[in-house]
Amino acid sequence: MGRMCGHRFRFEFLALALLGALVTTPARAEVTTEKSSSILIYPKLLFNNYLDTVIQLSNTSNSIIYAHCFYVDARLTNPELPPGPLNPRIWQEVDFDLTLTKQQPTHWVISEGRSTDPFDPTCDNTNQSCNDAGFDPGRIPPVSPGFEGELKCIEVDQSGAPISGNHMKGEATLITRAPLIIGAPLVAGDASKYNAIGIIGLDSNDSNTVLCLGGGVTPQCPAGAEYEGCPNVVLLSNYAEFTSSPLLQEFFDPPTPSVVNTELTIVPCAQDFETQTPSRVRVQFAIYNEFEEPFSTSTTVTCWGNFTLAQVNSVLTVGSLGTRFVQTQLRPAGTDPGFIAIQEEFHRQYDTDPIELFPASRVAFNTHVIGERPLTDLIIIPEGP
């Protein structure tokens, strides 16, 4: 009997262990920048004197879809001062609804929003300005000047309950209106573009207001994960800060000095729109230069972070790293929430005598990701009517 129990224990334990391993082994994160999803996150939206953002969002299915979207205004309480405990981000959300017919693409400029006017002029042979032409997806509010933050859209059913349809894809284009004068001039009319980050919905979605990203069964997620989890590791392929751009210097004789900076935008995956409680994540940086020499540093992001790598720590500058190209791996510390990110590079040339900075051209990249966090991140949306 004891032996039988031993057999039973061994086989069932083995089976359970394998199943358990399956559940806990980090799979490829299904946070995606190239597949239709149920949650779309546009991590970096800017509207100021120099920059504005165009949002594109499409329905990739043959049925009508609905989405509930949240703008998160993450500007600093005092934009004149650097972020800190005494100058937190306001983290103010505004939400609105969208309806998209089958395969319908739509767009809007965040500074203007979108009204519902069926008489918006269409483009034709004499008019190529048709900004609002098309079926209006709904009334989209404009953001206020100085906006910096994110947009999150969640696929819902007609009643407003979250569903795992996986029918949305999107892009954001950051466009420079006019050159900056102080410090960091940008090329007027330049554009950088990234794919919205998608989180794929699972069949286990219970359609309540607590969205469970990854992880297992918890009191708040009795059905387990409803959406794929956020990534374990976010990978950057970046320049060391303040290094030169080999692209810029090769064409001019004598070579003109140039400089590259990288701006990183981080959004925690966990968000509570019901109580307006911002999430806080400590981000660990593991950095490798071209000699494969490792370095590390960390920073803390509360609700939304947008900073140059040099602002994180001087170890990310070329003076410390010693080579031009770098691999950076980002992880949340301990049980902190997961996060997603995008990177934007600024390439500019300058003259040394007299010192003159030329406008910078920008290029945005979606980051690469590895694995799925074993822990759950919660997005809590306000209750509907």
Next chain:
Amino acid sequence: MEATVRKEKPMGSWLGRGLLGLCAALTLAATAAVARADVLSDGTAAILVVPKIVVNSELHIDTLIRISNRSDDPVRLWCFYTNATPVCTNGTGNCLPGHRFADLEPCTPSTACQQQWQEVDFHVVLTQHQPVAWLASVGAIDCRRLPNQTGIDPDLDNNPPCFPLDGIFRLGEGGQSNLGSNVPPVAQDPFIGELKCVTVNEDDEPQARNDVYGNVTILGGSKVDTDVSGYNIIGIQALENNDGDKTLVLGRAGDEGVEYNGCPNILILDHFFDFAEDPITGVPVITDLTLVPCSEDFLHQQTFPTTTQFLVFNEFEQRFSTSRRVECFRDIQLSNIDTNTPTRSIFSAQVAGTLTGQTRIRGVVGSDPAYGNTLIGIAEEFRPAGTASVNLHAQGVRPQKDYIYLPPF
């Protein structure tokens, strides 16, 4: 005796349950492994595809390729440049496709443009966690071999990107180095084409290691008005059952013989319709689309002509469609896909009527059912003062397989 039977029965049943559990676990494990493989631009992979590389020193255009190894072990890549630069056989006119070169004096007649398809291969070795980069126009060599070098100069200012760990004077942790890496410059200037890199071992046998990723930056413009755009390198993830031969089989995970995940059934591009005015700056926007077939035959230099269907939706949900053939590489302005008169194109704002559209791109399965005829691509959005590139979205995998044939060295 009865007791024995009674003893064996429950044991059998436990065994059965245990084995059943094991089978279920293994099945689930297999399913999970299947679900993990992907063609992607936001994860690490075993095959890297750079669909668009452009060099034109006269116009100050070059491409920087950055690749990183995220693993603790060195990675050896076998890379293939495909030169798809069309040549004007009737003089010096321009045959380069796309909006970027639209202002150049064209080659006349246009039929005098002769398409090339010529591959050059080379190797790159990345040590653990190492990032490397090179300019397409220059290539990359050991840093010590650069002119005017004093010793172990790293990849820094005034050097083109180079390989710093020469394996003799400079070794990485654990004795790893870039020994064996040498990237040639692209075959001509101007150049347009593609790059594919396959993870291999010392004997050039393909390996199922999903450890590399990277991105690409294309520079254009002038000293004052720099124009930089970029996109993520597209990765094809390997499955576990790679037989290491020179025929790489891409398809649905779990299908017989499949070693890498299949390319997407459909590519989806959200775009501005050509000539539509940018709502922020008021300037016209033009989009170029670059498509390359997933299948490639570097052994026989054979192309995989693919009829490509384009299904276009405007913001009124109105549908248009057209088709175009993709031989081995296609870089084309959207409004030139269906017509030579771009303002009459279904991709122009004049015809489509709205600012943005969604286009679904599908390679049609040809007469040979063995080939998937799938495509990979990226798009570039041009404004007069700036260019932005973007990776396409993907949908589904098809039952047919795609093949990459490597030369048998």
